[in-house]
Amino acid sequence: MGRGFQIDKTPGDPGFLCLEVEMVASIRVAVDVGSRFHSVAVGDPTGQLLDEFTIDHRRDGFERFFARIDGYQARDVRVAMEGYGGWARPLDQQVLARGWRLFNVNNLKLARYKEIFPAPAKTDAIDARRMLELFAFDGQRPLVRNVLAEINPVSQAQRQLKYLTRRRRHLVADRGLRLTRLRVDLQAVCPDLLGLTRAVDNRWFLRWLTCRDCLTALPRLQEKTILAIPSIGAKKAPRIRAWQKQATFGPDIDLYDRDIVADAQAILDLDTQLTDLNQRIDAVAADCSITQRLRSIPGFGVTGTAELAGEIGDLARFNHEASLALYLGMAPLDQASGLTRRGRPPKCVNSRCQNAMMTCVVRHMRCVPESRAYYDRKRAQGKRHNQAVRALGRHLTRVIWRMLTQERDYELKT
Known part of the structure; x- marks a missing residue:
C-alpha cells in the first residue's frame, strides 16, 4: 500500500x-x-x-x-x-x-x-x-x-458479425410473426384471395396486396394496372382477373382492410433489410479467418458460420472441446435415476449458436455420405431426429476444435 x-x-x-x-x-x-x-x-x-x-x-x-x-x-x-x-x-x-x-x-x-x-x-x-x-x-x-x-x-470482424447476425435473427423472427398474422387475417376475411398463391411471402403476391392503400380496392383494378405490377405476368394475371369477378370479403373487412396491406408492406420492407444485411454479413465474413475456416466444412454456409464465429468469440475461453460442445448445445447432460436414462440441456448453452449449429449439421449430412450414414445409425438405435443431429454435431465439434486450434481447413478423406 x-x-x-x-x-x-x-x-x-x-x-x-x-x-x-x-x-x-x-x-x-x-x-x-x-x-x-x-x-x-x-x-x-x-x-x-x-x-x-x-x-x-x-x-x-x-x-x-x-x-x-x-x-x-x-x-x-x-x-x-x-x-x-x-x-x-x-x-x-x-x-x-x-x-x-x-x-x-x-x-x-x-x-x-x-x-x-x-x-x-x-x-x-x-x-x-x-x-x-x-x-x-x-x-x-x-x-x-x-x-x-x-x-x-476479439477481432473487429467478429464483433461486427455478432451484431449483424443477431440483428438478422431479430428481423427473421419479426418477418415470421408478420407472415403468420397476414396469413391468418386473409383466411378470416378473404380466403379466396389467399388461394391465389401457394406461399403468402411470394414477392408478386405481396406487391399485389400493397399496390393500393386498402384491400377492398383490389377488385377494381384494371388489367393494365395489374400487368404493370412487378413479377405479375401473363400467367398470373388471368387468375387475378378471375378472382376479381367473384371477390367477396367477410363482415369484419373494415377492421382488417388497411392492416393487411400494412403487414404486407412491412414484410416487403423486412425483405429489403434482410437482403442488405446479408450483403453486409458476406462482406465482413470475408475478412474473418474463423468464418472462412468453418466454411471449408461441406454444408456450412455463410450465415451459419458467421453466426458461429461471432458468438464463439475468443476460443481461449474454452478449456477443452467439451466446453465448446456444451456452449454450442451439442452435448446434453445425462439425467438418470434408477432405470430411467435421459438427457437434459445444459443451462450454459448459447441458443443462437445451437440453432446455427443444428442448421449447419443438417446441411452437412446432406453433402457428406459418411455423415449421413452416422446419422442413420443413430436413428436405427432409437434416437429421435434432433438427438441424432446433436450426436453428429458433437462429433463435428471435435473436428471444429482441431481445425481452429491447429489452424487447419476441413479435409474429407477419400
Whole structure:
C-alpha cells in the first residue's frame, strides 16, 4: 500500500466529496449491472472492500466510474461484470479499451454461491460485494472454480458479425410473426384471395396486396394496372382477373382492410433489410479467418458460420472441446435415476449458436455420405431426429476444435 491522497471535489457530485483513496498495486472491481444504474464495489486481491458507489448508465456515469478507479493508480485492474441481458454494454468495451482485464460472472454459479453463503439481505450493493469475494475464492473452492471467465478482446470482424447476425435473427423472427398474422387475417376475411398463391411471402403476391392503400380496392383494378405490377405476368394475371369477378370479403373487412396491406408492406420492407444485411454479413465474413475456416466444412454456409464465429468469440475461453460442445448445445447432460436414462440441456448453452449449429449439421449430412450414414445409425438405435443431429454435431465439434486450434481447413478423406 502507498500513501493516501484525496481526489479533487467536483461540484454537484457527492460521490467525490472528501473521498480519500489508498494507492494499491492491484485492485478488483465488481459491477452489479442494471438497466439504469450499476452498483460498483472496489477491493483488494484478498476481497477486502475499499470503496463502493453507484453510477448511471450514461456517459457521465462511465466517466465517474473510470475517474474513481484511476484514482487508485493501480497497475493491475480486474473488473468483473454480469453479461446477462446486454446491459453491460458499452461499459465492458470501454474497460477492455483501457487495457484492464475483464471477467464475465457466471450467474448460475454466483446464485449457488449466494445460496450456500447467504447474505443478511438482497440489494445491488450486497450483490456487488459478493461478486468481489469471488476474486479471492476463484480457483480455490470447487464451487467457485471458473465462476469468473476472462473476456479477451476479439477481432473487429467478429464483433461486427455478432451484431449483424443477431440483428438478422431479430428481423427473421419479426418477418415470421408478420407472415403468420397476414396469413391468418386473409383466411378470416378473404380466403379466396389467399388461394391465389401457394406461399403468402411470394414477392408478386405481396406487391399485389400493397399496390393500393386498402384491400377492398383490389377488385377494381384494371388489367393494365395489374400487368404493370412487378413479377405479375401473363400467367398470373388471368387468375387475378378471375378472382376479381367473384371477390367477396367477410363482415369484419373494415377492421382488417388497411392492416393487411400494412403487414404486407412491412414484410416487403423486412425483405429489403434482410437482403442488405446479408450483403453486409458476406462482406465482413470475408475478412474473418474463423468464418472462412468453418466454411471449408461441406454444408456450412455463410450465415451459419458467421453466426458461429461471432458468438464463439475468443476460443481461449474454452478449456477443452467439451466446453465448446456444451456452449454450442451439442452435448446434453445425462439425467438418470434408477432405470430411467435421459438427457437434459445444459443451462450454459448459447441458443443462437445451437440453432446455427443444428442448421449447419443438417446441411452437412446432406453433402457428406459418411455423415449421413452416422446419422442413420443413430436413428436405427432409437434416437429421435434432433438427438441424432446433436450426436453428429458433437462429433463435428471435435473436428471444429482441431481445425481452429491447429489452424487447419476441413479435409474429407477419400
